Amino acid sequence: MKLGVSADFSAAHSLPRYPGKCRNLHGHTYKVEVIVEGEKKPDTECVADFSELKAVVKEVLELVDHRYLNEIIEYPTSENIALFLKRELERKLKDSKLGIFLYSLKLWEGEDKWVMIESAESSATTRGGDASSDA
C-alpha cells in the first residue's frame, strides 16, 4: 500500500545555461510530494505513521530550505533538485526503522509546473506543466 505526504520549501537558484531570464538569480517556493510504499503493520494497522514520515521529509528539506541551491546541487534545475531529494530521502528512509520505501517524488516549481521521479528510475524524470514558462 502507498501513502504520501507533502511539504514546501523556499530556495534561490540561477541557471546560467538557460536561454532566458531564469539564468539570473531568483527564487521559488517549491512543493514536494513524497509517496512511499510498504506493508500495513499488524500491530498499528498502518503502513507508517504520517508524522514520522513527515519528520523524515522535513529533515531532508532542511538541506535545501532558504538556501542558494547552486551551492548544493550542480545545475539545480527542477529535475536535478528532485534527483537530489530522492537520493537523500532514500538514504534516510533506509536508515530509519519505518520499513517503507520511496515510491515516487514530485516536485512543483510554483503552482503549475512539476517534475516527478519514481524510485525505479535512476535519472529519468517526467516533466509537467507549461513548457514555455520559467525554469
Ligand SMILES: [Zn+2]
Ligand atoms: Zn527557477
